[in-house]
Amino acid sequence: MKKNLIEDPFEKEREEKGIGEMNDQNDQVTMVLRHRDVRKCAHNWKDYTSAAKPGRIVIPSEVNIRETRQIPFELDPPKHGQYRKVIEEWFRRPLKEDYQEKLKSQIELLLDEVIDLEQVELVHDFALKLQSRALTLLLNTPFEESETWISWGTHVFRSEGEALDGDKANILYDYIDKEIKRAELNPTDDLYSMLLASAVEGKKLTHEEIKGVLVLTFAGGRDTVINAVTNTIAYFAEHPESLTHIKEEPEIVGKAVEELLRYFSPLTQIGRVVKTDSHICEHAVKADTRIGLCWASANRDAQVFENPNEIDLTRKMNPHVAFGFGTHNCLGASHARQILRILVLAIASKVESIEVLDGEENIEELGVFRRKVGYHNLNVAFNKIENK
C-alpha cells in the first residue's frame, strides 16, 4: 500500500467547472480550482480583498476566535506593501550562510536523536520539534524558547477533535503580549525588538500591529512546515529509489524540494472576500461572499503540469503556487525551503532506509472534497547508514 499517496480530489470539478463550492460556518466559499484562475484572482486584489474582517480570509474562518489583524496577510496594497517592507529583509535571512549552518546543525542533531530509536512518532517527536527549533532562528530568539512552543502541541489554533480552539489561541496571544513587553524593556536583536524599532509612514508600529505580525509568523509557519516535513519523510520511506537518487546527485535537491512542495501543497487554500459581483469561469460570485484560492488544486492542473499526480524530482518547469502567488506570496518561503533542502540532504547522508509502521491521516473536509494534508501521527523506524 502506498501510504503517502496524496490524491487530488479536485480533478473532476477543476476540469468540468473550474470551481467548487463549500459552506464554511454559513459563510459560502467558491473555490477557484484552475492554475490560471488562481493566479489571476491572487493578482487581482482590487476585486478580491484580503483586508476583510480579521480571520475571514482563512478557511475555516477564524472570525469567531480572533480580532487581531494578521499583518501583512490581512491588508491590501498600498498598505500591505508598507508593512511588508518592514519585515521583508528579515525574512530573507535564511539565505545567509551562517543561518543555514545553524539550521543544518539543528536538523542533524535532531535526526541523530531519533535515528537509533526503535520507532519514532514523526509529527510530535520530530516535525514539531524541528519546526519549533528552526523558528528560534527565524525570530532570532534563544533556542530554549522552542521548549515552550513544543509544549503547546501541534496546533496553535486547532486542537484534536475541535476545528477551532479559542483557548489555544489565547495561549499564543498571551505569550506574544508578554514577549513584546519583554522586548520593550530589554531590547535584543530579535524580531520583536526589530518591530518595536520600526515605523510605517513615520509612525511606530503599535503593539497590536506587532502582535499581528507575530501571530502570523507562528501560525502560518506551523502546520505547513510540520506537514511538509512529515510528508517528505513518508515519501522517502516509500521511495527508496528517490533517496538513492538524492545520494547520487545531491545537486538536484533544490528541484526535488520544489516538486515535493507542489505535490504536497501544505496549504490547501486561502480565501479572499469578493468586493463586487463578478464571475469566475462563467460562474457568478456575489459581493461579500468568499472565494478560495485553491493552491492545492492549481498545483495538479494538467494544463500546466505534465503527469501532475506523479512526483518527478527533476521536474524542470515547475510554476507551482504552493507558496501562493503575487502580492501576498509567502514570506516564510526562504526559511521553509532551507528547512526542507537541509532535511533531505541530511536524510540522504545519514539514513539507509525508512520504514513506515503505522499512522493516522489528517484529512480536511472541504464541502464535497476530502483532501489529505498530512498525518495526525505517523510512526516510522529509521535505518542508519553504518560507517564501515
Place this chain on the structure above:
Amino acid sequence: MAKITFITNDGEKTTLEGTSGSVMSLAVENGISGIDGDCGGVCSCATCHVHVAEEDMERVGEASEIEAVMLELADDVTEFSRLSCQIEISEGIDGIVLTVAE
C-alpha cells in the same frame, strides 16, 4: 564562454563571465542585487526577472509558454522581459546586457 552585463536598480553595471548553467545561477553566485532565484530555477518565483536589451532580444530568444504565463502577471513586465533562470549560458549570448527588473 560568454560575458553578460547586469544593470541593477541602483544603476550599477557588472559584467560576469560564465560557461554553462543558467544566467540566474551566475547572477546569484556573484551576488547581483535584485536577482534572488528563490525557487532555484524552476520557473515558480519570478525573482529572477530581467529586461533584455532590445538589440539582444533576438539572440536571447523568446520565453517558452510556461515562462510567458509566469511573466504575464509579474510586476514591471515589458516586451523585453525574461526569467533569467530560463536563459542558458552559451557563446551565442556573449555580450548581452540585462537590466534587473524592479
